[in-house]
Amino acid sequence: MNSHAEKNEFTSDEMMTIAASRMLKSDDVCFVGIGAPSAACNVARLSHAPDITLIYESGTIGTAPDILPLSIGDGELCDTALTTVSVPEMFRYWLQGGRITIGFLGAAQIDKFGNINTTVIGDYHNPKTRMPGGGGAPEIASQAGQIYITMKQSLRSMVPKIDFFTSYGHGNGYDDRQKLGIKTTGPTVLITDLAIWKPHPETKEFIVTNLHAGVSKEDVQAHCGWEVTFSKQITTTPLPDATELNVLRELHKRTNAAHQRI
Amino acid sequence: MAQFVSLQDAVRDVMSDGLCVALEGFTHLIPHASAHEIIRQGFKNLTLVRMTPDIIYDQMIGMGCASKLIFSYAGNPGVGLLRRLRDAVENQWPVPLEIEEHSHAAMANAYEAGAAAMPCALFRGYLGAELKQVNPNIKMISCPFTGEALAAVPSIRPDVSFIHAQKADRKGNILIEGIIGIQKEAVLSAAKSVVTVEEIIDEFDTHPNAVILPHWTIDYIAEVPGAAHPSYAQGYYARDNSAYKEWDILSADRDLFLKWMAEHVMQQTPDVFAKRAQFTNPQSTGQGDSCDE
Numbered sequence A: 001m002n003s004h005a006e007k008n009e010f011t012s013d014e015m016m017t018i019a020a021s022r023m024l025k026s027d028d029v030c031f032v033g034i035g036a037p038s039a040a041c042n043v044a045r046l047s048h049a050p051d052i053t054l055i056y057e058s059g060t061i062g063t064a065p066d067i068l069p070l071s072i073g074d075g076e077l078c079d080t081a082l083t084t085v086s087v088p089e090m091f092r093y094w095l096q097g098g099r100i101t102i103g104f105l106g107a108a109q110i111d112k113f114g115n116i117n118t119t120v121i122g123d124y125h126n127p128k129t130r131m132p133g134g135g136g137a138p139e140i141a142s143q144a145g146q147i148y149i150t151m152k153q154s155l156r157s158m159v160p161k162i163d164f165f166t167s168y169g170h171g172n173g174y175d176d177r178q179k180l181g182i183k184t185t186g187p188t189v190l191i192t193d194l195a196i197w198k199p200h201p202e203t204k205e206f207i208v209t210n211l212h213a214g215v216s217k218e219d220v221q222a223h224c225g226w227e228v229t230f231s232k233q234i235t236t237t238p239l240p241d242a243t244e245l246n247v248l249r250e251l252h253k254r255t256n257a258a259h260q261r262i
Numbered sequence B: 001m002a003q004f005v006s007l008q009d010a011v012r013d014v015m016s017d018g019l020c021v022a023l024e025g026f027t028h029l030i031p032h033a034s035a036h037e038i039i040r041q042g043f044k045n046l047t048l049v050r051m052t053p054d055i056i057y058d059q060m061i062g063m064g065c066a067s068k069l070i071f072s073y074a075g076n077p078g079v080g081l082l083r084r085l086r087d088a089v090e091n092q093w094p095v096p097l098e099i100e101e102h103s104h105a106a107m108a109n110a111y112e113a114g115a116a117a118m119p120c121a122l123f124r125g126y127l128g129a130e131l132k133q134v135n136p137n138i139k140m141i142s143c144p145f146t147g148e149a150l151a152a153v154p155s156i157r158p159d160v161s162f163i164h165a166q167k168a169d170r171k172g173n174i175l176i177e178g179i180i181g182i183q184k185e186a187v188l189s190a191a192k193s194v195v196t197v198e199e200i201i202d203e204f205d206t207h208p209n210a211v212i213l214p215h216w217t218i219d220y221i222a223e224v225p226g227a228a229h230p231s232y233a234q235g236y237y238a239r240d241n242s243a244y245k246e247w248d249i250l251s252a253d254r255d256l257f258l259k260w261m262a263e264h265v266m267q268q269t270p271d272v273f274a275k276r277a278q279f280t281n282p283q284s285t286g287q288g289d290s291c292d293e
Helices: A012-021 A036-045 A075-079 A087-096 A137-145 A217-222 A242-261 B007-012 B033-039 B054-062 B084-093 B105-114 B183-189 B240-249 B256-265 B270-277 B290-293
Strands: A029-032 A053-056 A100-103 A119-123 A127-130 A146-150 A187-191 A195-199 A206-211 A230-236 B022-023 B045-051 B066-071 B098-101 B121-124 B139-142 B149-153 B160-169 B174-176 B192-201 B210-213 B222-225
Touching: A012 A146, A012 A187, A012 A242, A029 A036, A029 B045, A029 B210, A036 A053, A036 A100, A036 A146, A087 A137, A087 B105, A087 B121, A100 A137, A127 B084, A187 B098, A206 A217, A242 B222, A242 B240, B007 B033, B007 B192, B007 B222, B022 B033, B022 B098, B033 B054, B033 B160, B033 B192, B033 B270, B054 B066, B054 B084, B054 B240, B054 B256, B066 B160, B105 B121, B105 B149, B105 B183, B160 B183, B183 B210, B240 B256
Parallel strands: A029 A053, A029 A100, A100 A146, A146 A187, A206 A230, B022 B045, B022 B160, B045 B066, B066 B098, B160 B192, B192 B222
Antiparallel strands: A119 A127, A187 A195, A195 A206, B121 B149, B139 B149, B160 B174, B174 B210
């Protein structure tokens, strides 16, 4: 029996979340960004990685929410956590202390080396658009063992040059990161609604290693602002299976019901 | 020594124009009632400090209370941007707003340094981050022992810190539970502190490691049930996520914002918060009846 869904039976958003969830393992200790990363991390926990430790910057360690939190500090996170620590302790002992294996981030704007801007569009002192800023991300990017990134592709979000270096990825590539004295690996995978990208081992430029089902190279290039490099051994991302889709949809259903109830 | 007073009196006593003020609570226990009282009493030119400005500072900035903001994440969590803050930064409305921007790690370290009466905080941060090029209060220094490049930021020492907590006992000791955020550091780093609480009880029934601020670290305590709404108080009421979503619309337009503030803040008193929060355990607060209105 083939338990895989037909490719028309899921959305590109669902494909992105499920592909992102597959990157996580039960022995990971994952610092979770809000939004798309949060959904992926909880799908992993509710499917193939039941023992994963999820940590949110509000201080909740080993949390297992039944619904997706709207903020990084919803009560659900504390109610279901192994323990909840203060914010200084979270950033000093757990993140700076090197206890986090994966930092899972989203991005408003990204370049081909995985540098992220969530601060401003335009000049910092005279911005065209003021965005929320870094929050925990600048130190997650430099202190978590490695960084996974998930975001939707568009010409606005994937740009040749970001307007502001909120969170450092691989700089201008090669060993820029090590030269700055950063000891951690940095971005190792980017999961979008169209493809999976990994850094080239030497240049550190993100190259496409997997295309999601039904997506062409032209689709990826049409939604990316830099000239995309494709791996020579490009493969198709396995389709979401019935269990993955069910877990994700039930999670969203519970979340929507809970947010409407309040 | 903690004095039990009304929130109106506490704000009148500790506040004046131009002070450096922190209202803290990391998503949880955000002291909204205190912010509304500061807005109503019309204080201006404040330096507002807060890791996540959130709706609470969007309202204070939109009402012209602040001339400077020190912060590390200026979003409406899970919803989007803070529109009044943006209007102040991008268009100087209603007054210009100077910003000093940090990362969460920097702010957390700076509060902790403030509580420890240190002039600055040291941490392994801002590596490759551009904020240090635009914020002169971020410096890199060498570790005197290893030579490692470390980030230094000034400690945070507010004139006044406001927090919200679940309980005070009759002596004025304060109990905080759940996501405890940065509240302990906010109080211990400040010259003066004001705490609103859900309820005042005879004595705490809790475990030996509970987060308790002794009464002699607190200046004023006001009992204001529901004071964190639309944030939440663990054990009392949940986060009003729909209010956060609605704020995105209410705050998008200057006139709509001013109209909403006139009706929901300027013409109200702290008592209104007891009606706004949806208490899950009415018996414990004695405020259950007021929820039915």
